[in-house]
Amino acid sequence: SAVISQKPSRDICQRGTSLTIQCQVDSQVTMMFWYRQQPGQSLTLIATANQGSEATYESGFVIDKFPISRPNLTFSTLTVSNMSPEDSSIYLCSAADTNTEAFFGQGTRLTVV
Amino acid sequence: GDSVTQMEGPVTLSEEAFLTINCTYTATGYPSLFWYVQYPGEGLQLLLKATKADDKGSNKGFEATYRKETTSFHLEKGSVQVSDSAVYFCGTSYGKLTFGQGTILTVHP
Numbered sequence A: 001s002a003v004i005s006q007k008p009s010r011d012i013c014q015r016g017t018s019l020t021i022q023c024q025v026d027s028q029v030t031m032m033f034w035y036r037q038q039p040g041q042s043l044t045l046i047a048t049a050n051q052g053s054e055a056t057y058e059s060g061f062v063i064d065k066f067p068i069s070r071p072n073l074t075f076s077t078l079t080v081s082n083m084s085p086e087d088s089s090i091y092l093c094s095a096a097d098t099n100t101e102a103f104f105g106q107g108t109r110l111t112v113v
Numbered sequence B: 001g002d003s004v005t006q007m008e009g010p011v012t013l014s015e016e017a018f019l020t021i022n023c024t025y026t027a028t029g030y031p032s033l034f035w036y037v038q039y040p041g042e043g044l045q046l047l048l049k050a051t052k053a054d055d056k057g058s059n060k061g062f063e064a065t066y067r068k069e070t071t072s073f074h075l076e077k078g079s080v081q082v083s084d085s086a087v088y089f090c091g092t093s094y095g096k097l098t099f100g101q102g103t104i105l106t107v108h109p
Helices: none
Strands: A004-007 A010-013 A019-025 A031-037 A043-049 A068-072 A075-080 A089-096 A108-112 B003-006 B011-014 B019-021 B023-026 B033-038 B044-050 B056-059 B062-065 B075-077 B086-092 B103-108
Touching: A004 A089, A019 A031, A019 A089, A031 A075, A043 A068, A043 A075, A075 A089, B003 B086, B011 B019, B019 B103, B023 B033, B023 B086, B033 B062, B044 B062
Parallel strands: A010 A108, B011 B103
Antiparallel strands: A004 A019, A019 A075, A031 A043, A031 A089, A068 A075, A089 A108, B003 B023, B019 B075, B033 B044, B033 B086, B044 B056, B056 B062, B062 B075, B086 B103
8 A cells, every 4th residue: 555645734825825735655656646625525636647747637627727746656746826715625645556546645724815 | 437426415323323325336347446435634545445346345344345237336334333424435446536426424322
């Protein structure tokens, strides 16, 4: 199994600012993903973080708003840019290899005021 | 694309009651199926999984059987505890998961 460390675990941010969330996996993994979980809702996939190339975004999410980096097979960042209160959510990092289950970080609870 | 439909919650039970949370899916091919649990203030943890038809996943007293004929993967537990109170998510596929909407379970003493 993979252990995923996410930070910060929570933050309160001013609208208009940006926050970068870090995700560190304790072993090399093929796939990394970023999800959003709005209050009382299920998880929505934001994007697949691709190592060495641009992330693949799901419908409704764009790179300008959620830039993602993945410099190697164990690390990824998600930035929430130009935040508004609607961005208040839990952001979750996930990692998986081919034919294994996905493992999740503890999540980052973001509040935008 | 894949989709998952879960029984709507919230579900409220007394301790030692029988639990069923329904999950049905649509997918191309034969996906792997998962149940994840999210305890308050925490991330998701894998509860159990099944990778092919008729497989039964089990963990911590929970069970789910992969039923290809009914495209279902219902979660069951014979006797729930207060500590089982959490949100349960059904999901399909490896890696890039498709999740159901989640079911909130509250167990009272």
